[in-house]
Amino acid sequence: MVKYNAEMAEFRLKYPTWAQDVDIPKETLTKTAALTAGDIGSTDLALAPTAKVAKVDKKFKNLFNKVVKLNPAGIKEAGNEYKYFYVLTYLPDLQWVQLGPLVKNGVFGSEKSSVEGRSKWVLVPEEENKEVDITASVCEIVRARGMKRTTDADDEEWDIADVMLSPLRRKNGDAKMKVSATLVPHKILSHNTQVNAASTIGFKGMNDNHSTRDYAPRGIESPSVVIRETVFRAVPYAKEGQGWKTGSITILDV
Incomplete structure (x- = not known):
């Protein structure tokens, strides 16, 4: 827990513009910074002035393991190269996410009869360094489901059901x-x-x-x-x- 708090303090100092301004006592920051310096090797934090940290919004979305798209504000910040993203990392108390972009990779075959013929979405390879770090407030959850049920997101394949943009073709019996x-x-x-x-x-x-x-x-x-x-x-x-x-x-x- 000490390490987690130290990492949060360092993050808030690194990205002060993401947060609403809230003053905290200088002695609190100094104590946290000292723990951080001893735990993760940072020496500059102990000399930092009074910091501004984020208020925690209790009404946040649950973005764990979700497929999302960006709203207009998010597209303005991150660009429109990709339409859909998988949430790789989510820090709810900071409302911060790291997103991995998704791309089409063929279609599902007859072995997945419920989605046969529909686009198969996979993560962009990690070595391409296309991950996006952004505030969670610009993320909109998209209806999607993993079809491989693997524990490694790099090997997962998703069926994305963004019905307003891509009307679905389904066999009888799949209606909901x-x-x-x-x-x-x-x-x-x-x-x-x-x-x-x-x-x-x-x-x-x-x-x-x-x-x-x-x-x-x-x-x-x-x-x-x-x-x-x-x-x-x-x-x-x-x-x-x-x-x-x-x-x-x-x-x-x-």
């Missing part, structure tokens, strides 16, 4: 997110029927009997993209001479 929408027909059925909307709304090539634009869901952002890249499952009903009723559309998600 539901969105209500109104089905608007361009033509009326002439007989009583119950239809699986996957064959009616579907995307091009899913069912030759219906055009992609025969029926369109309302209330979903960029429906043309969603319809093209996302499988829908629903059970709308129709009576003779009537159109579709409001149905529940299931977007296949992780």
